[in-house]
Amino acid sequence: MSAHQPIKSPITGRESIDDLDEPQAVLAQFYRAFNNRDLALMAENWEDSADVAMDNPLGGIKRG
Numbered sequence: 001m002s003a004h005q006p007i008k009s010p011i012t013g014r015e016s017i018d019d020l021d022e023p024q025a026v027l028a029q030f031y032r033a034f035n036n037r038d039l040a041l042m043a044e045n046w047e048d049s050a051d052v053a054m055d056n057p058l059g060g061i062k063r064g
Contacts, residue, residue, distance in 0.1 A: 007024065013032030017025045026045065033041035046052070054062045 011024065011027050011031055013030075013035045014029055015025075015028040017029050017032070018026055020029065029041065030045050032038070033045055050063060050064050056062070
């Protein structure tokens with residue numbers, strides 16, 4: 001997938017996750033964990049560093 005092409009369909013977590021070096025695959029893994037309430041998979045997906053930022057419309061921006 002080219003970095004310049006927008007994704008035209010929603011990412012749900014049901015996608016094939018072949019290469020976690022691809023940003024779309026990582027996003028699919030996040031939604032797979034989120035939608036299935038899989039905290040272990042979520043922990044694998046989340047980087048524990050000060051560089052991380054999450055923007056949630058209900059909870060605001062969280063860092064670290």
